[in-house]
Amino acid sequence: MREPKVEVGILFEPQIEFVLLGTYQLNGEELSGKQTATFNDGKILWKGRLYDELLFVPANERTDSFDLIDVTIGINFHWERKEDQRFLGALKIIVEGKKLTGINVIAIEDYLTSVISSEMSATASLELLKAHAVISRSWLLAQIQKTKEIADTHSNYSAYTETEEELIRWYDREDHTRFDVCADDHCQRYQGITRASTEIVEQAIAATRGQVLTSEGKICDARFSKCCGGAFEEFEYCWEDVKYPYLAKQRDSKTITELPDLRQEAEADKWIRTSPEAFCNTKDKKVLSQVLNNYDQETTDFYRWKVTYTQQELSELILKRSGVDYGQILDLIPIERGTSGRLVKLKIIGTNRTLTIGKELEIRRTLSTSHLYSSAFVVDKTEISNNIPGRFTLIGAGWGHGVGLCQIGAAVMGEQGYVYDEILLHYYIGANIERLYE
Numbered sequence: 001m002r003e004p005k006v007e008v009g010i011l012f013e014p015q016i017e018f019v020l021l022g023t024y025q026l027n028g029e030e031l032s033g034k035q036t037a038t039f040n041d042g043k044i045l046w047k048g049r050l051y052d053e054l055l056f057v058p059a060n061e062r063t064d065s066f067d068l069i070d071v072t073i074g075i076n077f078h079w080e081r082k083e084d085q086r087f088l089g090a091l092k093i094i095v096e097g098k099k100l101t102g103i104n105v106i107a108i109e110d111y112l113t114s115v116i117s118s119e120m121s122a123t124a125s126l127e128l129l130k131a132h133a134v135i136s137r138s139w140l141l142a143q144i145q146k147t148k149e150i151a152d153t154h155s156n157y158s159a160y161t162e163t164e165e166e167l168i169r170w171y172d173r174e175d176h177t178r179f180d181v182c183a184d185d186h187c188q189r190y191q192g193i194t195r196a197s198t199e200i201v202e203q204a205i206a207a208t209r210g211q212v213l214t215s216e217g218k219i220c221d222a223r224f225s226k227c228c229g230g231a232f233e234e235f236e237y238c239w240e241d242v243k244y245p246y247l248a249k250q251r252d253s254k255t256i257t258e259l260p261d262l263r264q265e266a267e268a269d270k271w272i273r274t275s276p277e278a279f280c281n282t283k284d285k286k287v288l289s290q291v292l293n294n295y296d297q298e299t300t301d302f303y304r305w306k307v308t309y310t311q312q313e314l315s316e317l318i319l320k321r322s323g324v325d326y327g328q329i330l331d332l333i334p335i336e337r338g339t340s341g342r343l344v345k346l347k348i349i350g351t352n353r354t355l356t357i358g359k360e361l362e363i364r365r366t367l368s369t370s371h372l373y374s375s376a377f378v379v380d381k382t383e384i385s386n387n388i389p390g391r392f393t394l395i396g397a398g399w400g401h402g403v404g405l406c407q408i409g410a411a412v413m414g415e416q417g418y419v420y421d422e423i424l425l426h427y428y429i430g431a432n433i434e435r436l437y438e
């Protein structure tokens with residue numbers, strides 16, 4: 001296998017302006033300088049002629065670049081704006097709906113250098129960055145395979161089951177069909193070579209070139225989250241009912257391997273209310289700064305955390321977030337937990353109605369204005385009068401879904417001298433690290 005290329009969907013507009021900074025080829029013709037392609041009656045209008053697809057290939061892949069004018073970044077964020085961006089590799093333009101799609105076709109090691117430079121903190125250790133490089137490469141190559149397999153069928157994993165008593169939903173990425181990945185947070189934020197890459201990231205990419213995680217001959221679904229809370233969650237408790245051998249329960253520790261069965265309520269209660277030893281049980285700012293951006297560092301309480309709502313706050317919040325009018329909230333009852341203690345099903349008992357909701361992300365979205373840190377929580381009710389609690393306190397563990405690599409735990413492992421393959425094989429149990437290409 002040679003180093004594959006990835007097709008990244010960058011912009012979606014009726015008209016695309018771009019500047020070829022080196023010499024590019026299209027159908028044997030040499031081109032450079034400013035160009036404009038326009039959507040026209042289901043085709044691409046360029047230099048007075050209509051095309052179904054355009055592919056501008058650089059004479060020199062490693063040095064020639066092009067600019068895309070007015071790329072929208074931060075889509076749907078408050079800071080959404082346009083900027084000109086610069087890319088290595090080829091530019092492909094296709095028609096989708098009533099717009100043109102500008103796609104960057106680029107060698108995957110170059111793509112990874114860009115995304116990891118912008119996603120990871122510059123203070124991260126080399127071993128942590130190497131572990132992340134292998135995870136990102138695994139995700140990317142699995143994504144490229146999927147795009148080939150699904151071709152034109154649209155696969156969307158926002159699946160759910162619904163009855164009178166129960167609403168169980170989970171959310172997974174919707175795949176792209178005409179390119180492998182997009183340049184936004186939906187996939188991984190990518191801005192080409194607009195900003196300089198980090199030198200230590202270049203080292204981490206080069207040191208792990210071509211390496212991916214595999215299991216039973218397939219590339220692993222290498223999930224990761226901020227902080228597991230001391231124990232790993234299993235895939236089936238967060239998404240579809242599928243078991244992956246390498247995404248299994250385990251304590252996030254090498255010194256203590258004993259782990260209580262956190263699916264049992266009494267065990268989960270004890271686990272969440274205490275602060276058991278684990279790699280991610282840290283408040284060390286130097287370690288946390290490797291994983292979190294500055295905004296996140298304002299709080300260091302996510303191994304164990306606490307959120308308090310008054311009756312009014314909670315009932316209004318749940319109504320606003322779910323659209324279901326429970327009336328006043330009488331109780332929040334754990335029905336099912338996963339292997340990290342995360343709630344898979346939570347019963348909400350109100351004066352108007354009672355409903356069990358799940359899985360973990362649905363619970364987090366329902367009980368917070370943004371996302372609750374995690375669904376691994378226990379509930380204390382206080383100020384009860386006439387059977388109605390005046391105050392609810394949620395005591396919780398971890399941040400994110402807790403499946404696969406725990407970023408804070410991995411940063412601590414890096415600090416403690418573990419090397420990247422030890423880190424990866426701690427979180428992806430029984431997986432292999434294979435080099436797919438030289």
Ligand SMILES: [Zn+2]
Pocket residue numbers: 176181182183184186187188
């Ligand atoms: Zn995407």
Ligand SMILES: [Zn+2]
Pocket residue numbers: 227228229230231252278279280406408409
């Ligand atoms: Zn952890």
